[in-house]
Amino acid sequence: MQLTVRFDDDRPIYIQLAEMLEDAILNGAYKEEEQIPSITEFSVAYKINPATALKGVNILVDANLLYKKRGVGMFVASGAREKLVKKRKEEFYRGFVEPAILEAIQLGVSKSELIEMIERGLREHGN
Amino acid sequence: MNTMNIRPAFIYKFRETIKIIVIFLGIMAAILTGVIYLVSLNLGNDNAVSGSLSAFMTVTANMLFVVGIATIREDIRLMMQNGIGRRTVFTVELLLILSASLILAVAGDVFIAIGHTVTADWQGFFITDLYQLLYANEGNYKMSFVQHFESIAFAFSIYVCATLAGILISLIFYRLNKIGTIVLAIGAPLFFFVVLPITLNRTGVGYYLKPLLVAIFEFIHSSPWAFMLCSLLTSIIIGIFSWLLMRRAPVKPAK
Amino acid sequence: MGIEIKNITKSFGNTLALDNVNISINEKQIYGLLGNNGAGKTTLLNIITNRLYPDSGNVLIDGEAISDNDRALGKVFMVGEKNLYPETMRVKKAFEVTKLFYPNFDIQYANELARRFELDTRKKITALSTGYASIFRIILALSVNTPYLLLDEPVLGLDAQHRDMFYKFLIEKYSENPCTILISTHLIQEAANLINHVLIIKNGCIIRDMPCDELLECGYTVSGPAALVDSYISGLKVLSVNSLGGLKTACIHGKAEPSSVPPELEIGSMGLQDYFISLMNEEVSK
Numbered sequence: 001m002q003l004t005v006r007f008d009d010d011r012p013i014y015i016q017l018a019e020m021l022e023d024a025i026l027n028g029a030y031k032e033e034e035q036i037p038s039i040t041e042f043s044v045a046y047k048i049n050p051a052t053a054l055k056g057v058n059i060l061v062d063a064n065l066l067y068k069k070r071g072v073g074m075f076v077a078s079g080a081r082e083k084l085v086k087k088r089k090e091e092f093y094r095g096f097v098e099p100a101i102l103e104a105i106q107l108g109v110s111k112s113e114l115i116e117m118i119e120r121g122l123r124e125h126g127n
Numbered sequence: 128m129n130t131m132n133i134r135p136a137f138i139y140k141f142r143e144t145i146k147i148i149v150i151f152l153g154i155m156a157a158i159l160t161g162v163i164y165l166v167s168l169n170l171g172n173d174n175a176v177s178g179s180l181s182a183f184m185t186v187t188a189n190m191l192f193v194v195g196i197a198t199i200r201e202d203i204r205l206m207m208q209n210g211i212g213r214r215t216v217f218t219v220e221l222l223l224i225l226s227a228s229l230i231l232a233v234a235g236d237v238f239i240a241i242g243h244t245v246t247a248d249w250q251g252f253f254i255t256d257l258y259q260l261l262y263a264n265e266g267n268y269k270m271s272f273v274q275h276f277e278s279i280a281f282a283f284s285i286y287v288c289a290t291l292a293g294i295l296i297s298l299i300f301y302r303l304n305k306i307g308t309i310v311l312a313i314g315a316p317l318f319f320f321v322v323l324p325i326t327l328n329r330t331g332v333g334y335y336l337k338p339l340l341v342a343i344f345e346f347i348h349s350s351p352w353a354f355m356l357c358s359l360l361t362s363i364i365i366g367i368f369s370w371l372l373m374r375r376a377p378v379k380p381a382k
Numbered sequence: 383m384g385i386e387i388k389n390i391t392k393s394f395g396n397t398l399a400l401d402n403v404n405i406s407i408n409e410k411q412i413y414g415l416l417g418n419n420g421a422g423k424t425t426l427l428n429i430i431t432n433r434l435y436p437d438s439g440n441v442l443i444d445g446e447a448i449s450d451n452d453r454a455l456g457k458v459f460m461v462g463e464k465n466l467y468p469e470t471m472r473v474k475k476a477f478e479v480t481k482l483f484y485p486n487f488d489i490q491y492a493n494e495l496a497r498r499f500e501l502d503t504r505k506k507i508t509a510l511s512t513g514y515a516s517i518f519r520i521i522l523a524l525s526v527n528t529p530y531l532l533l534d535e536p537v538l539g540l541d542a543q544h545r546d547m548f549y550k551f552l553i554e555k556y557s558e559n560p561c562t563i564l565i566s567t568h569l570i571q572e573a574a575n576l577i578n579h580v581l582i583i584k585n586g587c588i589i590r591d592m593p594c595d596e597l598l599e600c601g602y603t604v605s606g607p608a609a610l611v612d613s614y615i616s617g618l619k620v621l622s623v624n625s626l627g628g629l630k631t632a633c634i635h636g637k638a639e640p641s642s643v644p645p646e647l648e649i650g651s652m653g654l655q656d657y658f659i660s661l662m663n664e665e666v667s668k
Contacts, residue, residue: 209483380464
């Protein structure tokens with residue numbers, strides 16, 4: 001996670017914090033069953049109110065991506081990464097793929113043309 | 128009053144006051160020792176030395192007056208910063224005034240007693256103090272036990288009054304605005320040194336007022352207890368006015 | 383429990399500094415008292431701590447009147463823009479004195495903070511620069527551990543590095559030992575992320591008193607081509623408008639309805655400072 005970050009004005013801070021936590025789990029910075037920094041550490045590092053930090057963390061706790069161990073701290077739940085990948089993939093579909101398909105339909109792009117475009121893109125960007 | 132947190136306030140003020148007292152008494156002791164020593168060096172020459180050392184009470188009263196002026200605002204500020212209300216501050220100031228005055232009164236008497244003992248056979252040179260100057264006119268100003276007690280009580284009453292006077296003056300100027308300060312700073316001396324003497328000596332009112340004032344002064348001077356009574360009354364009046372000035376005083380930083 | 387400020391009015395000569403101020407500070411949160419210079423922030427804080435007497439109204443701390451009440455006054459520690467300690471006192475001694483009056487004062491922590499801020503505790507208070515005088519006061523505030531902490535413009539004169547350190551120490555302390563903190567400041571942007579609850583004061587009146595999240599939901603921004611923005615905002619309660627060339631950003635009171643906003647315009651949330659500025663400008667333009 002970035003340590004020096006300026007929060008955007010356009011979304012509530014706790015949401016941006018939650019997104020950063022998700023990114024950290026996804027890219028492996030926070031591994032499953034490992035402890036993550038405390039609320040105090042988050043709020044100090046980002047200079048935000050602890051209540052805000054707690055709100056952001058709780059989003060992940062409620063989604064069972066994090067869990068709290070009494071007296072110890074917060075840990076990444078097993079399977080969190082998988083859950084997140086699934087969630088992000090779904091978001092990817094809704095945010096990118098679906099609009100592309102709708103636009104394709106509008107333009108009259110056929111199914112085989114669409115697949116050809118996808119393959120072309122994969123070739124050009126080396127997957 | 129269980130809402131008063133006297134203990135830390137008293138401890139703080141006590142420590143500060145003791146420092147002042149110790150330094151002051153140290154200086155006084157040094158002066159006393161120095162003078163006695165210097166005089167003793169010259170005694171051999173046909174008793175050529177004559178004179179007296181008699182300023183302890185006046186100097187102490189002066190010192191306390193200045194301390195009163197200097198510390199009251201500082202104390203109010205510091206204590207208000209630390210969650211102590213004005214009533215507690217005033218109470219603690221009174222307690223310390225009484226304690227300090229007693230300590231200094233006794234110390235002064237001890238100095239005199241030591242001085243007397245050391246200079247017992249000296250002719251022409253006297254260790255004395257205000258009390259003796261006013262009320263004990265025996266040859267060498269030596270005092271009986273009762274007179275020592277009276278001297279201490281006498282000094283005590285002066286010291287209390289002097290410290291309170293300093294506090295009152297500081298508070299008066301603290302509460303006055305700029306104009307009031309100038310008016311008082313010029314007007315008060317003007318009143319006492321010009322207006323009052325002229326009124327008493329040259330006007331009709333003064334003709335009747337002056338004997339009254341003279342009678343009062345003579346009463347005060349007649350005995351140490353009369354003086355102490357007057358001091359006590361003055362202290363009480365000054366104390367009341369000081370509290371009235373202090374109780375709703377705004378607390379602002381020094382500059 | 384809490385600090386109750388009831389019907390406080392205060393004038394200085396002909397100037398009305400506080401006008402019937404009513405506030406309830408009763409949770410372990412970080413309150414922000416926001417206002418311009420001269421709005422009445424310092425006067426209010428001085429009245430809460432009994433340094434000044436109001437013309438009318440009263441203050442209760444945990445249900446008790448504060449006047450001459452050491453028990454109530456001992457629950458609050460306030461640091462203002464100037465020191466109330468004797469100028470000739472050394473920092474080290476000031477810590478010890480504060481410990482005498484506030485038994486929970488953590489001298490070790492205070493000395494540790496002094497080390498981190500590079501404040502020489504042997505120095506006399508009068509010998510400190512403006513910035514270090516502020517640091518001295520900040521250290522007192524962070525170490526005193528009273529239930530209520532009032533900070534009046536705590537970062538005045540502090541450079542960016544020290545301001546950063548202050549905020550971090552404050553958050554750390556608040557997170558580990560929650561207490562009720564009130565920060566009065568005119569540096570809105572810096573305080574925005576710290577504050578739970580906002581109190582906005584203008585010309586001696588409290589014009590907003592609500593949780594920060596709620597406050598920021600009161601408005602939104604739209605930005606885009608000037609003409610589009612203009613047509614969108616007509617008829618709406620506009621808080622402020624900023625334009626640069628052909629681009630315009632407008633701050634609007636209310637909740638955004640994405641469906642009624644043209645797709646060329648970008649919707650964003652409102653920043654605390656922008657909202658504050660627009661509130662201050664509201665009256666001026668009337």
